[in-house]
Amino acid sequence: MFGKYLLQVRDRHPMVHSITNFVTVNDVANAQLACGAGPCMADNPLEAADMTAIAQALNMNMGNPSGHVLEAMIAAGRRANELGHPVVFDPVAVGTTPYRNFVAENILRQVQVTTIKGNASEMRALMGLGGHTGGVDALDADKPNEDNLAAFTDQLKAFARRHQCVAAVSGPIDIVTDGQRAFAIRNGHPKMEEVTGTGCMLSGLVAAFLGASPDQPLEATAAAVAALGVAGQVAWTNLQPNEGNASYRNRLIDALNLLQADELDARLQCESY
Amino acid sequence: MFGKYLLQVRDRHPMVHSITNFVTVNDVANAQLACGAGPCMADNPLEAADMTAIAQALNMNMGNPSGHVLEAMIAAGRRANELGHPVVFDPVAVGTTPYRNFVAENILRQVQVTTIKGNASEMRALMGLGGHTGGVDALDADKPNEDNLAAFTDQLKAFARRHQCVAAVSGPIDIVTDGQRAFAIRNGHPKMEEVTGTGCMLSGLVAAFLGASPDQPLEATAAAVAALGVAGQVAWTNLQPNEGNASYRNRLIDALNLLQADELDARLQCESY
Amino acid sequence: MFGKYLLQVRDRHPMVHSITNFVTVNDVANAQLACGAGPCMADNPLEAADMTAIAQALNMNMGNPSGHVLEAMIAAGRRANELGHPVVFDPVAVGTTPYRNFVAENILRQVQVTTIKGNASEMRALMGLGGHTGGVDALDADKPNEDNLAAFTDQLKAFARRHQCVAAVSGPIDIVTDGQRAFAIRNGHPKMEEVTGTGCMLSGLVAAFLGASPDQPLEATAAAVAALGVAGQVAWTNLQPNEGNASYRNRLIDALNLLQADELDARLQCESY
Numbered sequence: 001m002f003g004k005y006l007l008q009v010r011d012r013h014p015m016v017h018s019i020t021n022f023v024t025v026n027d028v029a030n031a032q033l034a035c036g037a038g039p040c041m042a043d044n045p046l047e048a049a050d051m052t053a054i055a056q057a058l059n060m061n062m063g064n065p066s067g068h069v070l071e072a073m074i075a076a077g078r079r080a081n082e083l084g085h086p087v088v089f090d091p092v093a094v095g096t097t098p099y100r101n102f103v104a105e106n107i108l109r110q111v112q113v114t115t116i117k118g119n120a121s122e123m124r125a126l127m128g129l130g131g132h133t134g135g136v137d138a139l140d141a142d143k144p145n146e147d148n149l150a151a152f153t154d155q156l157k158a159f160a161r162r163h164q165c166v167a168a169v170s171g172p173i174d175i176v177t178d179g180q181r182a183f184a185i186r187n188g189h190p191k192m193e194e195v196t197g198t199g200c201m202l203s204g205l206v207a208a209f210l211g212a213s214p215d216q217p218l219e220a221t222a223a224a225v226a227a228l229g230v231a232g233q234v235a236w237t238n239l240q241p242n243e244g245n246a247s248y249r250n251r252l253i254d255a256l257n258l259l260q261a262d263e264l265d266a267r268l269q270c271e272s273y
Numbered sequence: 274m275f276g277k278y279l280l281q282v283r284d285r286h287p288m289v290h291s292i293t294n295f296v297t298v299n300d301v302a303n304a305q306l307a308c309g310a311g312p313c314m315a316d317n318p319l320e321a322a323d324m325t326a327i328a329q330a331l332n333m334n335m336g337n338p339s340g341h342v343l344e345a346m347i348a349a350g351r352r353a354n355e356l357g358h359p360v361v362f363d364p365v366a367v368g369t370t371p372y373r374n375f376v377a378e379n380i381l382r383q384v385q386v387t388t389i390k391g392n393a394s395e396m397r398a399l400m401g402l403g404g405h406t407g408g409v410d411a412l413d414a415d416k417p418n419e420d421n422l423a424a425f426t427d428q429l430k431a432f433a434r435r436h437q438c439v440a441a442v443s444g445p446i447d448i449v450t451d452g453q454r455a456f457a458i459r460n461g462h463p464k465m466e467e468v469t470g471t472g473c474m475l476s477g478l479v480a481a482f483l484g485a486s487p488d489q490p491l492e493a494t495a496a497a498v499a500a501l502g503v504a505g506q507v508a509w510t511n512l513q514p515n516e517g518n519a520s521y522r523n524r525l526i527d528a529l530n531l532l533q534a535d536e537l538d539a540r541l542q543c544e545s546y
Numbered sequence: 547m548f549g550k551y552l553l554q555v556r557d558r559h560p561m562v563h564s565i566t567n568f569v570t571v572n573d574v575a576n577a578q579l580a581c582g583a584g585p586c587m588a589d590n591p592l593e594a595a596d597m598t599a600i601a602q603a604l605n606m607n608m609g610n611p612s613g614h615v616l617e618a619m620i621a622a623g624r625r626a627n628e629l630g631h632p633v634v635f636d637p638v639a640v641g642t643t644p645y646r647n648f649v650a651e652n653i654l655r656q657v658q659v660t661t662i663k664g665n666a667s668e669m670r671a672l673m674g675l676g677g678h679t680g681g682v683d684a685l686d687a688d689k690p691n692e693d694n695l696a697a698f699t700d701q702l703k704a705f706a707r708r709h710q711c712v713a714a715v716s717g718p719i720d721i722v723t724d725g726q727r728a729f730a731i732r733n734g735h736p737k738m739e740e741v742t743g744t745g746c747m748l749s750g751l752v753a754a755f756l757g758a759s760p761d762q763p764l765e766a767t768a769a770a771v772a773a774l775g776v777a778g779q780v781a782w783t784n785l786q787p788n789e790g791n792a793s794y795r796n797r798l799i800d801a802l803n804l805l806q807a808d809e810l811d812a813r814l815q816c817e818s819y
Contacts, residue, residue: 047645099320152651244530372593517803
């Protein structure tokens with residue numbers, strides 16, 4: 001179902017321009033390379049728009065919106081819009097500080113994004129439903145579960161329609177919607193929460209998949225979500241004795257690197273709504 | 274003896290706000306996650322104080338004090354002081370450049386720190402005893418050894434009393450003191466010196482342990498020192514054929530992730546003074 | 547042939563000051579430590595020149611030339627020139643944006659570099675031969691191969707003479723020349739292209755080797771190129787089942803850490819011109 005979107009990344013080698021944070025940037029780049037994309041990081045406003053112009057997708061992640069990063073994002077985002085390039089926005093820890101809210105509001109007002117990907121607390125904060133006072137990780141109470149899945153999906157669909165984009169929430173159950181259709185994906189592994197940057201890797205992968213399949217943003221976004229989730233399960237299986245979260249991080253990226261399209265399809269646990 | 278402080282981190286999941294350097298920030302985050310803490314990095318002065326307000330501890334590391342990092346540290350440090358949050362300061366490479374001395378002096382003048390953690394050369398530079406002209410690593414001549422241990426401990430006690438904080442020096446022998454009592458800890462492994470950022474991981478862990486046990490700063494600091502030291506020994510034992518310093522780094526964080534409180538107590542080599 | 551230069555790094559432990567990018571900085575530091583060098587990263591213009599003064603070599607990498615990085619590079623580069631310290635310049639992605647061209651031109655005009663190391667597209671852009679419109683990775687059409695090797699080497703020799711430096715181009719065939727003599731090195735492994743930062747590691751290693759053997763810049767540069775290439779081959783051999791690009795990165799640095807001088811000489815595939 002989604003395997004063909006992974007194949008597109010491997011075939012087309014999209015170059016992805018990321019404006020992202022220093023905490024996880026190396027893992028984002030290696031996760032993109034693992035799938036066949038070409039990472040490029042450039043956050044100086046003096047070149048951000050020019051770099052975007054030669055890329056196939058733009059990934060904006062506000063994990064540490066310092067210095068002139070907001071300025072670079074706006075410049076690159078607007079250029080990407082002019083050129084019709086897909087744009088991913090990861091509103092890391094929105095809702096925790098006034099400055100992050102300011103950054104997120106500015107980006108969403110000035111740039112038309114293709115996909116917004118956040119964890120449950122971030123997406124609830126963006127949707128005006130509260131949530132997220134605990135830093136970069138989602139609060140358990142905010143996460144979609146079997147009980148609130150239908151309601152959460154409806155809220156996310158409305159949000160996607162309002163912003164005319166794909167909205168993706170990551171967590172034990174991932175939800176991806178374009179406002180009309182929705183996928184609920186139940187891959188992934190709890191150990192992923194003990195690795196910094198799995199959320200950043202995901203937005204980086206979404207940009208890679210969108211860069212390779214720009215005409216199917218819903219499916220490309222969902223395929224990236226599924227690919228990381230399956231890789232998380234494979235990585236857990238491959239973990240050796242005495243290995244903990246650092247080795248799990250490597251095995252997660254390794255699993256992306258070795259993931260085959262048919263394996264992705266075979267392991268996929270996805271429902272459509 | 275110190276195992277219970279590790280349990281506190283695992284039980285309370287303290288959120289730690291780090292203002293740190295781009296070289297080792299990813300390892301700091303994963304080391305904190307390995308122990309059960311929640312890392313959050315935000316070094317923009319426009320949000321640093323707000324981020325600190327929702328964390329349980331603040332970790333300030335001047336490994337690369339660029340841009341507005343000093344401004345962010347002062348803002349966050351003062352807010353942490355107002356809120357009574359523990360504050361860790363890692364004066365990386367103080368003594369090597371006038372600017373680093375300026376940064377360290379400003380922080381110590383404007384912020385009341387809970388724990389100062391440095392290597393031997395850094396702590397000697399802060400104590401006005403010379404030391405440290407060789408970059409980020411401690412010079413062998415500066416390190417505490419069996420011959421100078423008593424004298425070094427006395428100097429460190431006086432420094433801790435002067436700054437009304439816990440002072441910790443890392444090295445082959447780690448010393449931790451609050452000015453009255455002192456611990457000498459002989460865990461750790463020489464291979465740790467071939468990995469960048471073990472010192473940064475340590476200050477990040479000290480902040481995590483202080484965030485979980487803010488009322489016992491001496492013991493919490495010493496427990497973090499001991500935990501990393503024991504993990505360094507376990508990591509060496511777990512190293513496989515053909516593995517070098519990069520794999521050792523992963524196994525170090527893995528060992529923190531799998532470390533049990535009773536194992537920490539059983540392996541601890543600690544004397545009180 | 548080149549093993550003795552590796553021994554020099556292990557014996558002399560040169561401190562290397564790097565002004566580099568946040569994407570790969572951690573790997574650069576661990577690769578330098580793997581060989582016995584002491585990494586130090588400091589990109590604040592307020593201290594860059596002072597830090598260079600206590601180092602044995604300077605490594606300038608424009609992977610993400612943001613903030614005041616250019617200012618720091620000029621200040622540090624000029625100080626290094628005054629002190630006679632070797633200087634490495636890695637013109638990452640020059641040719642892709644006007645700003646990168648501006649940065650590279652300024653550095654080459656204001657700083658006398660010892661070695662310029664780039665991939666084929668970057669070096670072609672610097673030589674005014676076009677090339678490099680695809681981001682941070684070299685285009686296949688730009689790379690030296692058996693057919694264009696002689697012509698490429700001649701062009702690189704002319705470039706080295708013009709800049710009075712050593713010029714090194716990395717790729718399936720690496721070429722290193724001081725304008726008179728040239729080495730073609732055929733070590734390395736294709737898997738290296740799936741790891742972000744192997745080029746950055748290489749310029750970091752060149753600086754380490756130059757810091758240990760400043761009087762033989764051609765041989766020291768070629769030895770660093772060969773060391774990383776051999777490590778890339780060893781890492782591939784050491785890769786275990788289910789391991790991909792993330793583990794390969796670790797095994798690459800591990801192989802540097804365990805590389806012996808005689809093994810480097812035995813595996814070397816190098817021709818002189």
